[in-house]
Amino acid sequence: MIRIAICEDEKETQCLIEEYLDNLSKTMNIEYEVQKYSSGEELLKGSLKDIDILLLDILMEQMNGMDTARKIREVDNKMEIIFITSLIDYVQEGYEVRAYRYLLKPIELEELKKHILTCIKDIETNKSNYVVIKNKSNTYKIYLNEIKYIEIQKKDMLIHTINKGFGVKYSLGKIEKDLKLDKFVRCHKSFIVNLSYVENIKPNIAILESGEEVPISRYRYKEVKEKFLKFLGDTIC
Known part of the structure; x- marks a missing residue:
C-alpha cells in the first residue's frame, strides 16, 4: 500500500490528480490511499510519517510549497516529494529539499504516471x-x-x-x-x-x-x- 498526499490549494487540480491516481490504480494495479490538504500549514499539522509520496504545489498562499518542504525535511528525509508548478523556476531550491521531480500545470496523466512509478521504484529500492x-x-x-x-x-x-x-x-x-x-x-x-x-x-x-x-x-x-x-x-x- 502506497500512501500518497496531495497538497494543492486549487480544487480543480486536486480533483484532477485524484482522477489520474484512480486511473493508475486500475490500469497499473497500484494499491494506494490518498490524503488531501489545501495548504502547507494544514499538511504540517498532519501525520507526516504516514506519507510515502507527496504531490506538493509550490505557489500557495501564506506558506508556499518550498518552505513547506523545508519544514518537512527537518523531520523526514524519506518522503518522496513531487512539486507541482506552473513555472520550472525552482530547480536549484529543489536540491535543498531533495526534491528532483516537477509536474507542470496543466498536469498530464502520462507525466504523473512517470513520476509516481519512479517514486514507487525508489521507495522499494530504499527499503531493501x-x-x-x-x-x-x-x-x-x-x-x-x-x-x-x-x-x-x-x-x-x-x-x-x-x-x-x-x-x-x-x-x-x-x-x-x-x-x-x-x-x-x-x-x-x-x-x-x-x-x-x-x-x-x-x-x-x-x-x-x-x-x-x-x-x-x-x-x-x-x-x-x-x-x-x-x-x-x-x-x-
Whole structure:
C-alpha cells in the first residue's frame, strides 16, 4: 500500500490528480490511499510519517510549497516529494529539499504516471538496500539512503546518517563494495559521500544540504563532479 498526499490549494487540480491516481490504480494495479490538504500549514499539522509520496504545489498562499518542504525535511528525509508548478523556476531550491521531480500545470496523466512509478521504484529500492556492520558485540543495520557520508579517523570509521553517527571498526574499502548504489562516491582517501545530500561541489569540498563539508581530494575532483552532474541528470525530470 502506497500512501500518497496531495497538497494543492486549487480544487480543480486536486480533483484532477485524484482522477489520474484512480486511473493508475486500475490500469497499473497500484494499491494506494490518498490524503488531501489545501495548504502547507494544514499538511504540517498532519501525520507526516504516514506519507510515502507527496504531490506538493509550490505557489500557495501564506506558506508556499518550498518552505513547506523545508519544514518537512527537518523531520523526514524519506518522503518522496513531487512539486507541482506552473513555472520550472525552482530547480536549484529543489536540491535543498531533495526534491528532483516537477509536474507542470496543466498536469498530464502520462507525466504523473512517470513520476509516481519512479517514486514507487525508489521507495522499494530504499527499503531493501541496507548495510550490516558488525562491531564487537553490536550489529548495526543501516539503510543506505540514510547515510550522508562516511569518514575514517585513524583506525575508526564514522558513518554519518540523517539521525545519528555510528563509530565502528571497519574498512573503507570493504564498505565501499557494500554500497551498491551509484549515488555513493569516494571523494577522498578517507571519505565517501552520498550525492543525494550534496548541494554544491567545489574543487576541494562537497557542501551538504545540512551545511556540513566533506573534503574532495584534488585528483578525485573531476570524477566526483562528473558523477554529481550525472546523478542530477538522472534524477531531475
